[in-house]
Amino acid sequence: MNRPSTVRYQYPKALSEIPLPIAQAGVLIDINSGFRTSRPVFDHEKCVGCMSCYAVCPEGTIYRGESGLQVDYDFCKGCGICAKECRFKAISMVPEEGENE
Amino acid sequence: MSKKEFMSGDEAFAFGVKLAKPEVIAAYPITPQTIVVERLSDYVADGDLDSQYIHVESEHSAIMAALGSSAMGARTFTATSSQGLLYMAEGLPYVSGSRFPVVMMNANRATAVPWSIYNDHNDSMMFLNSGWIQVYVEDAQEALDMAIQAFRLAEDPRVMTPVMVNLDGFVLTHTYELVEIPDQELVDRFLPPYQTEHKMSLDAPKSVCIGVGPEYHMEFRYRQHHDFDHFPDVIREIDSEYREKFGRGYGVLSEQYRCEDAEAVLMTVGSITGSVREVVDDLRAEGIRVGVMKLRYLRPFPTEDILSLPESVKAIGVLDKNLSYGYEGTVYTNVNSALSRGNRRIPTKDYICGLGGRNISKENIRQIYLELLNPAAIQEGEKVSFVNLHLDQEVDKNG
Structure with a gap:
């Protein structure tokens, strides 16, 4: 479950700095496409690590980290399927406040 | 070889x-x-x-x-x-x-x-x-x-x-x-x-x-x-x-034919240009000063070329083999925009022609040139007209 390493996109200041729309793999121009309104957050007390969320995530953003399951928020679009499908109610959707990070 | x-x-x-x-x-x-x-x-x-x-x-x-x-x-x-x-x-x-x-x-x-x-x-x-x-x-x-x-x-x-x-x-x-x-x-x-x-x-x-x-x-x-x-x-x-x-070249975005000292210029796109050139030669032989501008590229658009037309040009016609229904031909829109960008005030008229393969005769083109040679009428008259239409447009207009 190695996550791909990503490079933050340096926003251009001049015309000459805008790339052709084909970029080095791993460059993120817009994190999570910029449209997530709420994010899934794990309750590790309740999570049994069954990986159902991993199986249903359309973006493949859930991975096993050092302290249990994690979400790659760079790619999570906030669809909420993981929270809906979790039989242990271990994932809750928390509204984003302001700019996404 | x-x-x-x-x-x-x-x-x-x-x-x-x-x-x-x-x-x-x-x-x-x-x-x-x-x-x-x-x-x-x-x-x-x-x-x-x-x-x-x-x-x-x-x-x-x-x-x-x-x-x-x-x-x-x-x-x-x-x-x-x-x-x-x-x-x-x-x-x-x-x-x-x-x-x-x-x-x-x-x-x-x-x-x-x-x-x-x-x-x-x-x-x-x-x-x-x-x-x-x-x-x-x-x-x-x-x-x-x-x-x-x-x-x-x-x-x-x-x-x-x-x-x-x-x-x-x-x-x-x-x-x-x-x-x-x-x-x-x-x-x-x-x-x-x-x-x-x-x-x-x-x-x-x-x-x-x-x-x-x-x-x-x-x-x-x-x-x-x-x-x-x-x-x-x-x-x-x-x-x-x-x-x-x-040994062959085509100019750049457009090609002007006998536009020097021309009073009326017709803009063309594609194969119709050949017929228009012939009519230009015929009219020139009669001492009538007309020219044709073949627009080769529409994107990028030959704005500078259009603005470089000589001062002698008193009217511009556009042969549009297309129509944006309810408005005008698309080439006409673009030509007018080019003239406007360069603050050149030349009366223009759109000639919708050849839709669905309708023939455009040399006589049609000749008539267009003769019309363009009266810039005051072009300035005052209808801006969009249809060439070789099988209807009496006058009857239609008067109900």
Whole structure:
């Protein structure tokens, strides 16, 4: 479950700095496409690590980290399927406040 | 040594594509483009052209296969017409936005309904906003030459934009003329194999067809827009090198014929230019000062060329083989915009003609010129008129 390493996109200041729309793999121009309104957050007390969320995530953003399951928020679009499908109610959707990070 | 052959517009274009050696051809046959893909598939099947010919099930698949192969860094060709071009609609900005140098031949044909296989420009005019370079050719020789030039232009690192080469359906695609065939060796030197870093590769993985949110989408469009600014210089450079190597050139974005000291100028697009030139010669022989301006490229648009028309020009007519229903012809809109940008006040009139293959006679063109020679009437009168309409327009107007 190695996550791909990503490079933050340096926003251009001049015309000459805008790339052709084909970029080095791993460059993120817009994190999570910029449209997530709420994010899934794990309750590790309740999570049994069954990986159902991993199986249903359309973006493949859930991975096993050092302290249990994690979400790659760079790619999570906030669809909420993981929270809906979790039989242990271990994932809750928390509204984003302001700019996404 | 170059040789001459008797060829139709389609055949000449197909031969030009063969000389350009595309590595991938993905196209679906449609009248009147069919001969182009027939010839190319023959060349590939006979081993005369080393190319991957992809049999696609539709035009949508053709343009998407072309997108994929160009993304792999392969020189790519596709061809279509009318309904086929409309079916490609989704793919067109995908290819241009991704800046993949696909070359397309489009046989200009009317769009349904009323359904028709005959010529007009309503198909390609719909895609002036698609981000593709658009060039319109006049005869089979220019078709062959532009097949070669189009790849060079599209693949230029300063351009990296797909090119649509337009041939008038039947009028040009199916009529025969003597065409000079350039030497393969010379073409190879003019158009070396396509090399690019702008492609998918296992060694240097890339993200293609990226998504960009509101935060930065506009900046990508801003760049795409401004890259067009220097396309005319590249086109000029390519055309003069072509003239040097092959002895034929076509000017740049447009070509003026006898416009010096002309009082009335008619703007043309495509094959009709030949007839208009003849009428110009006839009128000039009678001492009437008229000229014709052939608009070769519509994107980039020849704004500067239009503004360079001499002061003697008192009226401009536009032959529009297309119509934006309820308003006017699209070329007319663009010509007026060019004049307005340069603050030039010349009365203009739009002549909608040739829709669905309606004939445009030399007499029609002569009458247009005679009308244009009365600038005051052009200034005051109706701005959009229909040429050779089988209705009494006067009766119609008076109910």
